[in-house]
Amino acid sequence: MSTSPEVFARSGLRLPGDLAMWFFILVELSVFAIFILAFAVTQWLSPELFAQSRAALDSSMGLALTLSLLTSGLFAALAVEQVRVSRPLRAAGLLLAALLTSCVYVVLKLNEYGHLAEAGLGMEHNTFFTLYWLLTGFHFLHVLLGMVxxxxxxxxxxxxxxxxxxxxxxxSGVLYWHMVDMVWVLLFPLVYVLN
Incomplete structure (x- = not known):
């Protein structure tokens, strides 16, 4: 059976968003995969250092960060559904709710960064914190772009x-936001929980 674009068009199936966004997401996920792999391999090589350093993080903060992004992603997904049934004003409200819940993430993350910096746990402290700051900082920049x-x-x-x-x-915009959510769902256990 042929899987040409015409077959998808006749069947009503289509890839959501723009193809360019899918390529962009693929590239971004590849970069995150390299960061995540570097973190995992370095943890495997230095398990004691990572366990001791991870103890300085608050896993409940990581959970709160996760819940704020997942809630925001839910609001964004619901907004798409509202547009699909011709309710753009409801979609606008849901996107604003997604934006507000992502603000919770930003406030919590900045608070965490501030506490770590005050405790002297900056990028230069050790390998764990170098990778922590690079990985979560790179993700944080993606959150800020997603909020825009x-x-x-x-x-x-x-x-x-x-x-x-x-x-x-x-x-396409909501797909990007889901990519940001998905990456954080991988980062939370890697950075805050797994020893």
């Missing part, structure tokens, strides 16, 4: 720019 995208999409929904039939841009 969420705000921009909320404004476009409010202005009626997305319709039930034309919303690939919205899907």
């Amino acid at each position: 995208i969420l705000g921009w999409m909320a404004d476009r929904c409010r202005r009626g720019a997305y319709t039930a039939h034309e919303h690939a841009g919205l899907e």
